[in-house]
Amino acid sequence: MSGDGLLNVAGLSAGYGPIEVLHQIDFTVAEGEIVVILGANGAGKTTTMRAVSGMISRHGTVEFAGHDISGSKPDAILRTGISQVPQGRGTFTDLTVDDNLRAGGYTVKGSIEDDLERWYELFPRLSERRNQKAGSLSGGEQQMLAVARAMMPRPKLLLCDEPSLGLAPLITKELFRVLGSLRDEFGMSLLVVEQNAGMSLALADRAYVLETGHVVATGTGDELLADDTIKEAYLGVAN
């Protein structure tokens, strides 16, 4: 398949050792679009992320901005413009906030000072704590740091792996507002995997529902929010 999106994924299978978690899934992300993949625990959300970013071996076609990256290594995929916010944030806990962001800019050739100031402006809390070790930040601040760090390589597409995990509702709301502004103000495309259907579907232009490694439903965010089976399964609302 050769789609016309920024990211075109076709027949993607991946897993760990002999266990296949993801079975031949297809999805696309268009330029400037926010796409959510909704799924419960074990549905294959993280596996999808890791397969796209090249962290695990996979089969199928992954095409990004006209490049076939199906067989590329993580650092090559990053250089083509896909950056990932890993599940559990994955900040460098022993490094300062500033060094975390600088490490994020590792692949950028030339000065990254302007990038640093841009993200400090968007995340003033990080700016206040730039000389503090990342491990001493709160969960919400670490998640913001993980997003800012992932923006440092100047990606075109940001992958977010369950950004709301372990965050209080108010902080999640703030985070999703920031993710929205990355698209609105910086022209980013986003692929977000989530369990939190309410907030993520409100953010999404389009969404896919993943169950045991298969895509079982797809539609716009609003369509899925209105869907009764989705409501029941992911929002805890009975008919």
Added chain:
Amino acid sequence: MSLFLERLVNGLADGSIYALLALALVVVFRSTGQLNFAQGEIGTMGAFFVSTLTLTGLPVWLSIGCAMLLGFVISAGVERIVVRPIEHRNPGAVIVALIGVFLGVNQVVAMIWGVDARSLPSVFPDDADDFVTIGGAPIRIARLGIIGVLIVVLFLLWLMFNKTKVGLAMRAVANNQESSNLVGIRVGSILVVGWGLAGAIGVLAAAMLAPSAGLTGTLMLGPFLLASVAAVLGGLDSPVGAVVGGLIIGLTEAFIVGYVDFLGADMLFPVMLVILLVVLLLRPSGLFGSERVERV
């Protein structure tokens, strides 16, 4: 007083050598979580290489530079060829493999250079009359030079870790390999550089020690054990700890041998182990080791 000063400088000079070796151990431990048992032997091999090069008429400092390069290549090779392939399959087996490398390098040195002791010229003025008098004590210039080498190495390492991109990458890899991958750092290359760097520092330590200790196949055996104690004492993941630990061990050695007759040189290791035990009971992660502070 003058005797005290002399012992102080001697203790700091020996301590500097332990500190260098402990630094090498810590650089590897931070990135890979392994204690490189072959660290001392690679140093010994480097010192023999220095002796061969100086015999061809090469200046001592240049010979040491070349030998450090050799140490870099060998140590980097150990990471790439021995440690990494085994680590994927069985992390515990790496220890055994490194002991194997220790024995192997030891034997190769004996094969190439024989078992007779050699003398290695010092890079500093080291004749009988090369000393300065401080507070009435004759302090050998070569001893001061060794302390100076430690200071220079520390400064260069600080520059590298804090002011360069590769240094930042090394700290990132030491902290979180998966995330390092995600930001585009080639973790494998960084590990190779870290091990290589440690190898070069180990060779430098051996080349500093050999002129006074005499160059034999067992040159680094004692110092390696003391440096391991120093590294654990300071905290295995702390470069500052390695240096402080090394200096403490060096000073303790000089003062015990100098002042505590009934213990003397023979009891050195037991005394060190008692010190280590006490420190670890009070501070399990060593003097400067990180007790990780993390909020979830």
